[in-house]
Amino acid sequence: MSDNDFNQYGRGLLGGISVVLDLRNVSLIREGNWILKNIDWKIEKGEHWVLLGLNGAGKTALLHMLYAFYFPTKGKVTVLNREFGKDPLGEKLRQKIGLVSSTLQNRIYDSDSAYQIVLSGGFASIGLYETPTDEMRAKAKQLLRDLGCFEYADRSYRTLSQGERQRVLIARSLMADPELLILDEPTNGLDFLARERLLESIEQVTLSPTAPTVIYVTHHVEEILPCFKKTLLLKEGEVFAADDTTKIITNQVLSDFFGLPVDVRWYTERPSLVKQR
Numbered sequence: 001m002s003d004n005d006f007n008q009y010g011r012g013l014l015g016g017i018s019v020v021l022d023l024r025n026v027s028l029i030r031e032g033n034w035i036l037k038n039i040d041w042k043i044e045k046g047e048h049w050v051l052l053g054l055n056g057a058g059k060t061a062l063l064h065m066l067y068a069f070y071f072p073t074k075g076k077v078t079v080l081n082r083e084f085g086k087d088p089l090g091e092k093l094r095q096k097i098g099l100v101s102s103t104l105q106n107r108i109y110d111s112d113s114a115y116q117i118v119l120s121g122g123f124a125s126i127g128l129y130e131t132p133t134d135e136m137r138a139k140a141k142q143l144l145r146d147l148g149c150f151e152y153a154d155r156s157y158r159t160l161s162q163g164e165r166q167r168v169l170i171a172r173s174l175m176a177d178p179e180l181l182i183l184d185e186p187t188n189g190l191d192f193l194a195r196e197r198l199l200e201s202i203e204q205v206t207l208s209p210t211a212p213t214v215i216y217v218t219h220h221v222e223e224i225l226p227c228f229k230k231t232l233l234l235k236e237g238e239v240f241a242a243d244d245t246t247k248i249i250t251n252q253v254l255s256d257f258f259g260l261p262v263d264v265r266w267y268t269e270r271p272s273l274v275k276q277r
């Protein structure tokens with residue numbers, strides 16, 4: 001598949017694929033260290049996944065590979081029907097992978113308004129250098145509304161709170177109709193209320209009929225929303241478990257994963273975790 005296929009067929013062609021992500025026996029060595037070891041991970045279209053791991057587990061390294069910032073030392077990475085690891089990732093394909101991360105946050109220009117930032121997602125640029133079409137403007141406004149950030153659309157990024165910034169960046173990532181949306185610890189630095197409101201918006205995104213496949217990366221079991229039916233536990237660069245969330249988020253699996261006896265409690269389809277006494 002070439003970049004042109006996207007121009008010609010847009011989402012329609014990708015609509016025909018059933019596997020969004022397929023990692024086969026993927027390993028990564030950086031500066032002589034094994035960062036990822038023998039990762040197998042397959043994501044079917046329509047699934048939403050949580051990637052859960054402690055600090056240093058290799059989550060960011062794994063995401064960097066999905067976005068072709070890192071090439072695997074060993075194994076095969078296929079994202080949206082394109083095997084990579086050798087070829088550079090085409091711009092059109094990159095646009096089909098939305099990424100919201102702290103790295104992106106740091107690159108956004110402080111003086112840009114929320115509206116400009118969302119519009120820039122349509123060009124996959126940091127900053128707005130091209131003239132958006134009327135259609136793009138209408139879409140950006142709708143996304144600002146959908147993500148609950150319309151009221152501060154004209155405010156500059158520097159004046160927005162952390163929660164407001166995350167909403168704007170998610171809206172921005174949806175401008176290009178991504179097939180895969182990666183949310184890397186989006187609730188970092190948020191208080192309880194801001195976190196819950198953001199999670200609500202993320203759930204809404206997954207409920208849309210045109211929703212991208214979402215990978216939600218977190219350290220916290222409490223953030224696993226009911227829409228995330230699948231969970232991958234990453235530990236010391238290896239897949240500890242990957243399966244239905246209800247099979248993974250159990251006392252037994254998590255006690256083994258953390259190396260500490262824990263109790264999982266479910267309330268309104270959300271889990272929480274306490275250390276056993």
Ligand SMILES: Nc1ncnc2c1ncn2[C@@H]1O[C@H](COP(=O)(O)OP(=O)(O)OP(=O)(O)O)[C@@H](O)[C@H]1O
Nearest residue numbers: 030031033035053054055056057058059060061062
């Ligand atoms: N380019 C690199 N060179 C050497 N070591 C690296 C490199 N990138 C990551 N590492 C190491 O690989 C391990 C995994 O790092 P990574 O940032 O992927 O973890 P993480 O799960 O995202 O952690 P956190 O939750 O703390 O962000 C860490 O021990 C880190 O120091």
